[in-house]
Amino acid sequence: MHWHRVPVTGQHYVDTGAGVPVLFLHGNPSWSYLWRHLLAELGSDFRCLAPDLPGLGLSPGRPLRSRPVDQFLGQLDALDALFRHLVADRGLPGRGWTLVMHDWGGPIGTAWARRTPGVVDRLVVLNTIGFRWPAEYRVPVYLRWIRDHKCVAALARATDALPRLAVRVGVTVPLGRAERRAYLLPYARRRDRRAVEFVRGIPHDDRDPTWRLLEPEGPDVLAGLPLFVGWGMRDPVFTPTLLREWTRRFPHAEVRRFPHAGHYVTEDVADxxxxxxxxxxxxxxx
Incomplete structure (x- = not known):
């Protein structure tokens, strides 16, 4: 397993294995450590790339833009830069990619796949979204507080409460002390907790401009792609309501439900x- 860095953006990523490229996109407040078990499992047969998204993990973030939709566009631009680097400098093919997505990596990944038609051939979805919130879904209240109130977001950034909460309530099998410390390591200093403010980019309703990046106006280029869904059914944020929306939109998907797994399905049922x-x-x- 090797660490590299995208020259243009300074974005860090893991590169391991050989074969068809598989790109892993984590969420917030996580980083590529989330994928360690899957990288070990898949690296013998696939070229596994696991970046730390800008502003998260070991990837330094650019200054936050004023509007959440612009922050989201910044993530897509960084993913473009990573892809160009991997193809031009690391010899990866320009087609035949698989996306493995979790949490906020889902909207970023699906929007990027629609933005670059023909690159992605398969999708793996793990407790995430790639579409507008269903009408019956409600964002958990503590995330709404951070999203909707600058003072709460500032307080959350002043502490590492959000990452600490995530590594405890996001699993049903408690993590060991070393694992918790590894998850929290990139967010130990206040200046490295800008990821907390990314919560403010969670869309509110159908009027939010971020949704236009997720909902195609014409035919969806992702509609016919092979799709695997692995879902922790005890996730307090990405609830079974969102799983039902995936199966409604992609009725051909292969779905594996894990009744006793939480948000970090990659931890609770890794094997x-x-x-x-x-x-x-x-x-x-x-």
Whole structure:
């Protein structure tokens, strides 16, 4: 497993394995450490790339833009830069990619796949979204507080309460002390907790301009792609309501429900999840 850096953006990423490229996109407040079990499982057969998204993990972030939609566009631009670097400098192909997405990595990944049609051939979805909130869904109250109130967001950034809460309530099998410390390491200093403010980019309603990046006006280029869904059913944020929306929109999807797993499904059921994803990728190999 090797660390590299995108020359243009300073974005850090893990590069391991050989074969068809698989790009792993984490959420907030996480980083590429989230993928360690899947990288070990899949690296023998696939070229696994796991970046730290800008402003998260070990990737320094650019100054926050004024509007959440511009912050989201900044993530897409950084993903473009990463892709160009991997193709031009690391010898990866320009097509045949798989996206593995979790949490806020889902909206970023699906928007980028729609922005670059023909690059992505397969999707793996893990407790995330790639569309507007369903009408019956409600964002948890503590995330709404951070999103809607600058003073609460500032207080959250002043502490590491959000990352600490995530590593405890996001799992059903408690993490060991070393694992918790690893998750929290990039957010130990206040200046490195700008990720907390990204919560303010969570869309409010159908009028939010961020949604136009997720909902295509014409035919969806992702509609017919092979899709695997692995879902922790005890996730307090990405609830079964969102899983039902995935299955409604993608009725051909292969779905694995894990009744006793939480938000960090990659932790609670790492071995089973890795085997299911490996089987899916090998069966749908392009």
């Amino acid at each position: 089973r999840l890795g085997c299911h994803i490996r089987d899916f990728l090998q069966r749908e190999r392009v």
